[in-house]
Structures are given as structure tokens and as C-alpha cells.
Amino acid sequence: MSRKYRLEEEKAKQLNTELQEEEDKIKLQRERIFGPIVWKRLAYGIRIQDLQSMYFEPLLDIIEEHYIPENVIFRNTRFLEDEKSVKSYNEKLIHSMKDRSSIIAIDEENDEIAGVLILKAVKKCDYGRVFSRIMLSDGLVYQSVKEFMNYITRKVDIYEHFQCEIFLRYYLLCITPPYRGKGLGYHMMQTGVDIARHLNIPVIMGLMTNWKLQKLARKLGMETVFEIEYKTWHDKTGELVFCNLGAGNYSCALMAGELPPPPPPPPPPKKESNTKKEKVTRGEKRKAVQKQKG
Template structure:
């Protein structure tokens, strides 16, 4: 545990390969590959993610702000990427992850609030989180309180690797990592019907549904154009347990 109760990855859990899938291996992103992983997210996730795609029609994100956002998450030392061993370890996919801690739940706020070009995005994300308790979960008839919660901040797969199970592999690997480092639950915002369908296969559930038609900026439903095919964002989470 770090300053103010924030999550710190235990030194007893070194960086390693967490999962193998076909010709791909999923492993921790080393420090010298962070820039490449961030570029993968910029080239893929930030081009395809529905809310970003809609907001950028009128608001351009600065690449500097995107990199600050990604770098801040990478500092939690739990983000992963998938490499294709049959293609000189080309990056096939990336999942950027950070941790929210019960003792210091606002650790990442200073960074998020400083990213002026992304203000509309973070306002929407906060709207999604409103009323959600990240740290209390139902387990049978009992409530379980966890100290650290995984916050997935984006998952990207290169176009040429889509349909090969890379997203599933990244999710399986990140949940396996979490159990090793003492992260007891996951809670994230999923904005696409495709990402929602994938994550719901992994023992989690929808906690809150946020219809795009109901989200207003100055009385205007700025995200209503996402439906179809995407009717809503979903807050999805749950306890992480060994399968």
C-alpha cells in the first residue's frame, strides 16, 4: 500500500507473461514500450470508441492530453499488451488499466481535471459513475467491501487482429493479474455494444445503464446520434474470483 492508502503493485509480483492465446502472449507493458502502447491506443481506441468519436465532431482532443491521461494510468503498473509472436512481436492489442483505492478514491482526479481538451468526456464519465459504489459488492446474501478496484480505461485491438479473441485474452489476463496483486473487484464504463457483450462474458454484471438519448449538455442530447447501434453506456463490474 502506498501513500494515503493508494494501490502500489507488490514487489513480490514481477512483470511477466499472464496468458498465451494462439500465437499471442499477453504480458505487462515494460517501461521502454509505453510510448508504443500509448500510440496504439491513440491510433485505435481513440479513433473507434463511440463517445470519443461523437464528441470529437465538435471538440478535438489534444494528443498531449491523451498521452498525459494514458501515462497517468500506466504509472499504476498493471496495464497489459498482447504481442504476436508470429509477426516479430507486433502489438496486437493493449488494455490500459488503473486502480481506484477506497482509502484514496480521488487519486487520479488531479490528472483528469487538468486535461482541458477532454473535459466533456470526463464530465460524461462522472455522470455515469454518479450513484455507483465502487467498493461494495454483493456476494450471495452478504456484502463485500474491497480496498482496491480495477478501472479499465480502454482496450484496443489492431484492425488486422480483430476477430481472433485478443480482447477476450486481454480481459482474462488482466483479471488474473488483479487477483495476484490484491485487486478485489473491477468497475468500468463500457460505451459500445461490442465491448459490453465481451466483458459480460467474464462473471461481471451491469450496475448502471446510461441511455445516450438522456445525456444532455445545455439541454441538448449530444450523444443521441450513437443509437443505432449503441443505445447506452453501461457501468459494468463485480468481484474478481478465481475461476
């Protein structure tokens, strides 16, 4: 192998190395740009981050397995027995997830989904527009559920009540059974407040279907702007719809509130004084004592 050939080969290797390094830099930048924002890490190994599309389908299964059977409204209407209603509801969930405001909780040890909070920014200029009008609810049960929810949400004009042009709606909070009882639900709802601040949205709102959600909402500074007792809601034949409420669940509340002020920043660390205390000798101490005695 000639010396000239070896030099050319070394130059080619060096060029390939430089190109690979440049590609790695570009890949890292893309990951930073399109990667999820991590909003919070909890002490017990849970990471709360932006919801990405890779989780959409697994979340539909989790919601069908845990959220729908436990939700007062869906449970009492036998929602899961109507396949058309479930399909239509899943389509609505996917549409809301694509809003890019929702968050997911991940167990960092085993990469398992611990919970989800579906959020959506609702602008006054878009409220009731094209999507709401053309998206038909396929399924009689889902239509009845939407009729009940719409009755409540339309009782109060949130934009007028809070003098705002946009609010962040809490659509759905689901924590999987192994991760309950650890305060994860509150952490996720609190993160929703952080997201509202990040998006410059002044008001948060949600339809709270049980007393636990209503309690969490009050902790965030939300107030009840309209409330209906489940025992007062009947179907078109006059039959009571909500019979199996669960302990403590008496009403469905439309709750909303302006964002609380952000927590004050932590005080700056105290600077250690550079001045060293001068040491006092024993002789000087004796002189000081004798002087005091006098």
C-alpha cells in the same frame, strides 16, 4: 616468453573468464527480475505480457489511430480536433500505464503490437485524492468527456456496493485491426481477472461504452450497476451529444463484479499399474470352457 610469464597470463585469462561468467549470471538474474511477466500465450502466436515503458509512446499512436476514432464517446465529441484535449488525455494514459497493472499483446513472429488493456488498481483510501484534484483537464472537449464519465462512475459507490477496499478498473481495451475477430479482446479481459487474483483484488470494474464490451464483461461475471442511454445526454445548450452511435450501441454501462472462483486444477495423471496381467494359455482356456459346460 618465460614460463612464469605464461603462467601469469593463463591465470589472468582464467580470471577474466570467471568474471565474465559472473557478469552474465548477474545480467540474466536482472532480466528475470525486471523482465515482463508473460501471462498467456495463444495458439495463433500472440503473447500477453506486462506492459513495459518501452511501449508507452507507440501505444499512444495506436490509441489515437484506432481507439479514439472508434470509441462512441470520443467520436461523437470530435475529440481529435482539440489538440489540448488529446495532449491532456495522453498524459492521463501515461499516468495509468505507470501503475504496472496493464498488459499488452505482442505478435511473437514479427514483434508487432496486437492490443493493449490498460488497468489500474483503485484503493478506497486514494480515491479522489491528490492526483484527481490537482490534475486539470486542459481542453474543453476532454472536460466534457470527463463530465459524462464522472456522472456515471459517481452514481454507484463500488466500495460500498461490494464491501471492498480496492478494485481493479478496466480503463481501455484496444485491439488493432489485423488481430480482431480472433477472441483476443476476451483473452485480455480474462487475463485482467488473473491479474486481480495475483494482486489480491476482489472486484473488477469498468465503464463499458459499447455492446461488445458489455457482452465480454458479462462473460467475466460482471453486472450492470448503472446504465445511461446515450440519447438522454445533452450538452449545456440542450443539443444531443451522441448522434453517431454505431449498430447496437444504445447505452454506456458501469459494470462491476466480484472475481469468479479460480478454475479447478487439472486432475492428476493416472498412474499406470505396474501389475502385469498374466497370460492365459490355450489349454487353460479349453479347460475353463469344458468346466462351464460341465
